[in-house]
Amino acid sequence: MDASVTLLDQLIAEGLLIRTGVEGLYGRSGVFEDVIVRFEALVSRVGGADGAEVIRFPPAMTRRQLETSGYMKSFPQLAGTVHSFCGGDHDHMDLLATLDEGGDWTQKQEATDIALTPAACYPLYPMVAAQGPLPPGGRLFDVQSYCFRHEPSADPARMQLFRMREYVRAGTAEEVQAFRQRWIERAEEMIASLDLPYEVVPANDPFFGRAGRMMKVNQREQGLKLEMVIPVANAQPTACLSFNYHQDHFAHTWGVRLADGGPAHTSCVGFGLERIALALFRHHGLDPAAWPDNVRRVLWG
Amino acid sequence: MNQQIHDIILAHAGLPAGVEITDETDLYRAGMKSFASVQLMLALEEAFDIEFPEEMLNRATFRSASAIERAVSQISSATLVA
Numbered sequence: 152m153d154a155s156v157t158l159l160d161q162l163i164a165e166g167l168l169i170r171t172g173v174e175g176l177y178g179r180s181g182v183f184e185d186v187i188v189r190f191e192a193l194v195s196r197v198g199g200a201d202g203a204e205v206i207r208f209p210p211a212m213t214r215r216q217l218e219t220s221g222y223m224k225s226f227p228q229l230a231g232t233v234h235s236f237c238g239g240d241h242d243h244m245d246l247l248a249t250l251d252e253g254g255d256w257t258q259k260q261e262a263t264d265i266a267l268t269p270a271a272c273y274p275l276y277p278m279v280a281a282q283g284p285l286p287p288g289g290r291l292f293d294v295q296s297y298c299f300r301h302e303p304s305a306d307p308a309r310m311q312l313f314r315m316r317e318y319v320r321a322g323t324a325e326e327v328q329a330f331r332q333r334w335i336e337r338a339e340e341m342i343a344s345l346d347l348p349y350e351v352v353p354a355n356d357p358f359f360g361r362a363g364r365m366m367k368v369n370q371r372e373q374g375l376k377l378e379m380v381i382p383v384a385n386a387q388p389t390a391c392l393s394f395n396y397h398q399d400h401f402a403h404t405w406g407v408r409l410a411d412g413g414p415a416h417t418s419c420v421g422f423g424l425e426r427i428a429l430a431l432f433r434h435h436g437l438d439p440a441a442w443p444d445n446v447r448r449v450l451w452g
Numbered sequence: 453m454n455q456q457i458h459d460i461i462l463a464h465a466g467l468p469a470g471v472e473i474t475d476e477t478d479l480y481r482a483g484m485k486s487f488a489s490v491q492l493m494l495a496l497e498e499a500f501d502i503e504f505p506e507e508m509l510n511r512a513t514f515r516s517a518s519a520i521e522r523a524v525s526q527i528s529s530a531t532l533v534a
């Protein structure tokens with residue numbers, strides 16, 4: 152294959168992804184979506200018997216929740232807020248005139264009460280806290296959402312809008328750490344059954360700035376984030392799943408409490424759905440009908 | 453310098469009210485969270501007009517008042533030599 156033809160070029164040429172003119176913002180074909188649907192079904196088969204409560208939010212949360220979450224402390228560069236025109240007739244005329252002149256009409260917009268969800272589990276924690284102390288044994292959730300992160304890139308595995316499926320556990324430190332360990336083992340089996348090469352490695356979130364450098368070191372030193380990396384479109388493999396232990400961070404942020412009133416610990420496993428689909432296309436070819444029989448059996452039965 | 457470091461810790465480490473610390477108290481065990489340790493680092497830089505080099509931005513550097521004092525002295529003396 153011509154090395155200058157990137158995976159993104161191939162996906163576009165094949166019609167699996169559709170360019171919009173903005174890096175990281177793509178349409179998806181039916182074939183691409185079917186892979187996502189089938190992979191999610193696999194996740195549900197593996198995790199379904201655990202009896203997670205299924206919760207779905209639209210890909211947005213309240214701006215107030217984003218503020219309280221501390222996201223702007225750690226990832227201001229990735230956040231997205233929704234702005235709308237809030238003026239009257241005069242302002243509208245000004246807006247149209249500015250548009251006509253090719254000027255910056257967005258100056259006339261104001262921040263709404265809505266922010267885009269940066270990770271599927273973000274809207275969940277305030278909900279859990281508001282519902283009161285956890286029952287003995289804690290709670291388990293199944294969430295999925297489109298997520299937004301402002302990081303334009305030519306790497307098809309770094310989309311600005313992408314889907315994340317997660318299982319989220321809230322309970323004691325022991326309960327949530329056992330959950331994380333169980334999911335690392337399950338994920339290894341799951342990804343191996345799809346004939347994808349992988350490695351589970353210590354990782355950190357992309358904390359912003361110099362202060363962020365220390366947050367990254369802290370996170371790694373404490374082993375709070377592990378990622379399953381799979382080669383996708385770059386020389387460096389891409390994180391396709393992550394296993395996160397938040398300690399009692401969300402107890403302090405939102406007030407998630409154990410039955411005895413103590414701070415709850417939380418942990419989540421996240422599946423980067425587009426990244427996993429891209430890994431499958433990269434390793435097994437652009438036509439799922441021609442993927443190896445064993446892989447097809449796992450996904451399509 | 454020691455007293456100044458203790459004052460900065462009390463102001464920025466986000467420790468629970470009433471916690472008393474000595475030079476050797478492990479600040480993380482005393483309740484300092486990750487983000488508070490960053491606030492502490494920034495406050496120390498401002499107070500002593502220093503910049504912690506990248507290799508010192510870890511948990512060990514900020515674990516206790518004495519660890520912080522060693523780090524600050526090390527950076528200050530390096531700056532004087534340079």
